[in-house]
Amino acid sequence: MESVFFVILAVVTVFSALMVILQKNPMTSVLFLILAFFSTAALYVLLSAPFLAAVQIIVYAGAIMVLFLFVIMLLNLNRIKEEGSPLLKALGMMVAGMLLVIAAVVIRSTVIPSDSGFVAGTEPGFGSVEAIGRSLFTTYLLPFEIASFLLLAAIIGAVVLAKKKL
Amino acid sequence: MNLTPILTPLILGAGAIVVLLADLLAGKGNKTVAQVVALAVIVFAGIATVAVWGRGGPAFYGQVSGDGFASFFNLIFLLVAFLVVLTSPSYLKRSGSNYGEYYVLLLLAVLGMTFMASGTDLLIIFLGLETMSISLYVLVGFHKQRPRSNEAALKYLLLGAFFTGFLLYGIALVYGSTGSTNLEAIADYVKAASTPLGGYMGIGLALLLIGLIFKIAIVPFHFWSPDVYDGAPTPVTAFMSTAVKAAAFAAAMRIFYHPAMTLGIPWDKALWVLAVLTITVGNLAALSQSSIKRMLAYSSITHAGYLLVGFIARNELGASGMLYYLFSYGFMNVGAFTIAYLVNRRGDGSYSLSDYAQLGARNPVLALLMSIFMLSLTGIPPLAGFFGKFYVFSAAVQAGYVWLVIIGVLNSVISVFYYLRVMVIMYMREAEDLKDLERVPSVGFAALVCGLAIVLLGLFSGSLLEVARNSILTIL
Amino acid sequence: MFPSLNHYLILSAALFCIGAAGVLTRKNAIIIFASIELMLNAVNLAFAAFARHWGDVSGQIFVIFSLAVAAAEVAVGLAIIVALFRHKESVNIDDVNLMKW
Numbered sequence: 001m002e003s004v005f006f007v008i009l010a011v012v013t014v015f016s017a018l019m020v021i022l023q024k025n026p027m028t029s030v031l032f033l034i035l036a037f038f039s040t041a042a043l044y045v046l047l048s049a050p051f052l053a054a055v056q057i058i059v060y061a062g063a064i065m066v067l068f069l070f071v072i073m074l075l076n077l078n079r080i081k082e083e084g085s086p087l088l089k090a091l092g093m094m095v096a097g098m099l100l101v102i103a104a105v106v107i108r109s110t111v112i113p114s115d116s117g118f119v120a121g122t123e124p125g126f127g128s129v130e131a132i133g134r135s136l137f138t139t140y141l142l143p144f145e146i147a148s149f150l151l152l153a154a155i156i157g158a159v160v161l162a163k164k165k166l
Numbered sequence: 167m168n169l170t171p172i173l174t175p176l177i178l179g180a181g182a183i184v185v186l187l188a189d190l191l192a193g194k195g196n197k198t199v200a201q202v203v204a205l206a207v208i209v210f211a212g213i214a215t216v217a218v219w220g221r222g223g224p225a226f227y228g229q230v231s232g233d234g235f236a237s238f239f240n241l242i243f244l245l246v247a248f249l250v251v252l253t254s255p256s257y258l259k260r261s262g263s264n265y266g267e268y269y270v271l272l273l274l275a276v277l278g279m280t281f282m283a284s285g286t287d288l289l290i291i292f293l294g295l296e297t298m299s300i301s302l303y304v305l306v307g308f309h310k311q312r313p314r315s316n317e318a319a320l321k322y323l324l325l326g327a328f329f330t331g332f333l334l335y336g337i338a339l340v341y342g343s344t345g346s347t348n349l350e351a352i353a354d355y356v357k358a359a360s361t362p363l364g365g366y367m368g369i370g371l372a373l374l375l376i377g378l379i380f381k382i383a384i385v386p387f388h389f390w391s392p393d394v395y396d397g398a399p400t401p402v403t404a405f406m407s408t409a410v411k412a413a414a415f416a417a418a419m420r421i422f423y424h425p426a427m428t429l430g431i432p433w434d435k436a437l438w439v440l441a442v443l444t445i446t447v448g449n450l451a452a453l454s455q456s457s458i459k460r461m462l463a464y465s466s467i468t469h470a471g472y473l474l475v476g477f478i479a480r481n482e483l484g485a486s487g488m489l490y491y492l493f494s495y496g497f498m499n500v501g502a503f504t505i506a507y508l509v510n511r512r513g514d515g516s517y518s519l520s521d522y523a524q525l526g527a528r529n530p531v532l533a534l535l536m537s538i539f540m541l542s543l544t545g546i547p548p549l550a551g552f553f554g555k556f557y558v559f560s561a562a563v564q565a566g567y568v569w570l571v572i573i574g575v576l577n578s579v580i581s582v583f584y585y586l587r588v589m590v591i592m593y594m595r596e597a598e599d600l601k602d603l604e605r606v607p608s609v610g611f612a613a614l615v616c617g618l619a620i621v622l623l624g625l626f627s628g629s630l631l632e633v634a635r636n637s638i639l640t641i642l
Numbered sequence: 643m644f645p646s647l648n649h650y651l652i653l654s655a656a657l658f659c660i661g662a663a664g665v666l667t668r669k670n671a672i673i674i675f676a677s678i679e680l681m682l683n684a685v686n687l688a689f690a691a692f693a694r695h696w697g698d699v700s701g702q703i704f705v706i707f708s709l710a711v712a713a714a715e716v717a718v719g720l721a722i723i724v725a726l727f728r729h730k731e732s733v734n735i736d737d738v739n740l741m742k743w
Contacts, residue, residue: 021664092666103655154714157304
């Protein structure tokens with residue numbers, strides 16, 4: 001059952017990712033990005049990370065994508081045409097293809113010491129809100145606080161840059 | 167809970183919020199309050215850093231360490247930030263973007279850097295790097311009325327985010343092959359591993375290194391830096407060319423000086439090539455620049471290459487030499503950018519070298535200071551720049567990289583040409599129309615501090631090297 | 643057993659490379675940005691797969707932080723695009739021609 005879901009989700013994710021970079025219209029491109037994020041969220045569920053799946057949908061598919069669409073519509077970007085040089089396109093595709101080949105070779109040739117943890121599944125409660133919350137506020141308290149400063153910097157920065165008159 | 171290791175960032179974070187509130191209470195038009203409070207925060211953080219120097223130890227489940235290494239780098243960041251805050255208001259006023267948020271973002275950038283230097287967990291280093299980067303993306307684009315500044319910000323952000331992807335992938339692969347992001351735990355796993363961890367671990371570390379050297383602007387990941395340095399507000403450029411490079415080097419040293427991280431991969435050979443390319447490309451490009459800001463941008467690429475020589479040496483002298491180099495380089499480059507700004511204040515923002523004609527007659531003090539900075543950047547004894555180069559080169563010779571040092575020294579000779587050209591223009595060339603230089607006391611003071619520091623660091627190079635030597639004991 | 647860790651990693655690598663290809667070939671700053679988000683998303687997938695492999699929650703924690711970073715970058719990035727658009731009426735990076743790309 002899991003394998004069927006994995007194949008479907010993998011195909012959907014790769015397809016929508018390809019559409020993101022191939023679409024001419026930024027609006028369509030971003031809508032496909034939302035689809036890619038949703039199917040990744042479903043993959044998180046398969047990976048026994050239900051909390052991540054929820055966060056992925058709330059933060060990515062919710063907040064980030066709304067921001068994208070908002071800017072596209074605010075600036076009315078759909079009418080802008082782009083002319084790319086075919087040479088650059090071919091070069092870019094070649095570099096990315098090479099990266100993929102290298103990655104595939106490395107992944108295939110790497111022997112993972114024991115894959116049993118992956119196959120057997122995880123103990124109940126792994127990846128739940130409770131497990132994540134507990135470790136976020138104990139072991140990972142310091143990174144959590146640093147992230148708050150990071151977000152503070154982003155908030156101030158976005159206001160400073162986007163506001164016409166401060 | 168042991169808060170000593172994070173005392174400096176704690177003060178900076180609280181200080182950033184105080185600056186934000188103080189700026190709000192001071193009302194529109196009065197930005198001196200924000201500047202003064204920011205300076206006070208930096209001084210306070212500096213005192214705290216020195217007071218707990220090296221006594222932090224590991225804390226927060228081994229995620230940070232307040233060792234001497236972290237303290238030394240914190241001091242570098244704070245000194246550079248102090249000088250930059252001192253010189254910023256006159257630029258901001260002229261550019262019409264004199265907002266208190268500038269100082270808040272600067273403090274948050276320094277906060278991120280302190281975590282890059284003190285983090286012993288990849289998660290902390292990553293978050294520190296991103297806090298720094300996000301603040302910098304905004305600071306680069308802070309001169310909103312100037313299209314170049316906006317474009318520089320967009321370019322820096324798109325490329326920075328692209329390379330963040332690589333850095334993050336690297337961390338993912340390291341985590342995947344060892345099961346932890348903690349540097350100690352990773353090292354323990356690598357030592358105990360029965361099967362070789364070639365595949366994922368090696369590629370992961372390589373990607374991690376690429377993410378870090380992008381921030382340092384090592385060739386071939388340097389292409390963004392001249393444009394971004396050129397487009398950014400000058401004080402921000404000074405900050406980026408010194409403190410950001412120092413922070414990225416700190417993280418790289420923390421991760422890669424760990425004996426377990428070599429994995430039998432010949433990092434030194436790859437970095438050898440990058441160092442030679444970086445030094446040479448930066449030097450040759452600097453030769454042909456007519457704008458002093460771009461010349462200094464390329465020269466900072468070259469200096470990153472010299473620092474990489476010390477990094478490759480991977481011995482005690484190399485590491486302490488790098489610390490000395492970064493410390494003194496902060497003064498040299500901030501000083502040079504400060505004077506570049508002062509001289510071109512009346513100009514059109516082109517930072518043309520011809521503005522320096524007859525500076526020696528028009529303003530002898532400024533010309534003398536600029537000469538000190540140029541001579542120090544060239545590496546003329548007894549100034550601090552000479553000892554920095556001397557230490558990293560001797561470390562490389564000790565480690566057996568003789569050819570690398572020969573190429574480095576040859577390049578230093580080439581660099582004499584473009585550094586001394588500034589002095590020749592200042593003292594020899596006739597000026598067509600003499601423009602009076604405006605006097606800005608705080609900026610002049612900052613330049614004076616830099617000049618004095620370079621001379622003193624040169625005279626007492628041994629004592630600073632001794633401090634640096636004690637600071638690196640925990641990471642080698 | 644299918645799908646194993648390697649299958650997830652290959653999927654993640656493929657997504658990462660598609661994202662990288664988008665950054666390298668497209669000219670529209672918004673689409674470049676979307677491609678970068680794809681790359682970060684691919685890395686998050688790898689983290690989640692490794693977390694399951696090790697039965698260790700810290701990989702999932704890392705994903706949460708990387709989501710926070712991505713959100714912050716998008717907020718700042720789109721603000722820069724808005725600021726730039728005020729000057730240039732374009733988000734095509736070739737029109738950003740005062741400086742070479």
